[in-house]
Amino acid sequence: MQISPVIHISHLQKRFGKFQALHDVTFDVQPGEVFGFIGPNGAGKSTTIRTLLGLLRATSGTATIFGKDVFRNAVSIHKNIAYVPGDVYLWPNLTGGEIIDLFLKLSHQRHSKRTDSLIKAFGLDTSKKARTYSKGNRQKVALIAALSQTADLYIFDEPTSGLDPLNEQIFQDEVKALKADGKAILLSSHILSEVEQMCDRIGIIREGTIIETGTLAEMQHLTRTQMTVTTKTPLTDLTNQPGVHQLKQSDPTSATFAVDSDAMTVVTQYLAAHQLLTLKSTPPTLEDLFLRYYGKQTDQVTNSETGDGTDA
Ligand SMILES: Nc1ncnc2c1ncn2[C@@H]1O[C@H](COP(=O)(O)OP(=O)(O)O)[C@@H](O)[C@H]1O
């Protein structure tokens, strides 16, 4: 049985006058899925999201939410989505609490027990006027209002850029709970660690074009764990171990190399058999992927053998 996607975007293009912000954006988001929309500043994340919200009209391509055209059916779609923009603007003379309730009212929802528990979890002082709030507090107001809404799709545009790690963790837990509840979540970010924590699949956007889409596992096989080890007995045949790359050995009992993730078990067993003394291991991060695409150091990150079969 085919589940229909919550978001379906196909070959979306958006021009602002002569400037083409989106060239080719294609991805789906399924129910019960956290989709990470990753790219550097200016790549087109917010433009894609504003198009999805019907705030901008696409130049060409299709975008649907719940199977409906995002521009023509914006009103009915909005009844069932919650959204937190990248830049949160609040009414300066209203208190945080008043604004949360206003946001809820605008979405035809009510202040609930859940709203109270979110306010408590994020530690927001709702009695203060919004003009006294820091960026992080403004974000909390928007997050609390969005998270306390009942919706089938939640869209967060760089939601945690002003939050401290503790509040970021609270946000992550909330998103996981929504996912467990079968909701669809679109989360844009240029913070890779945040996405690695939460997302089932990610799409990487660069200069208005999605250049890769896949599960984290699919992406991680493209990167390798970096290891530095010392052993008691000489590592004479480490170079012949499958999955070991870029081996550097200053002497027979110490080595630095990269390991394919699917070869980890075998390689660690090999190392243990040589009486491992010290081990430093740096796990693969999306940073590595980013370097491949955006960095000047692309040559350092292995890419020639990895193929490019993840994005159809
Ligand atoms: N209303 C607009 N008019 C002209 N250019 C715009 C407009 N909105 C965004 N852009 C441009 O489109 C590109 C993508 O912007 P944006 O979607 O905000 O990127 P991101 O959210 O990934 O940082 C940028 O070069 C930005 O300057």
Ligand SMILES: [Mg+2]
């Ligand atoms: Mg943006």
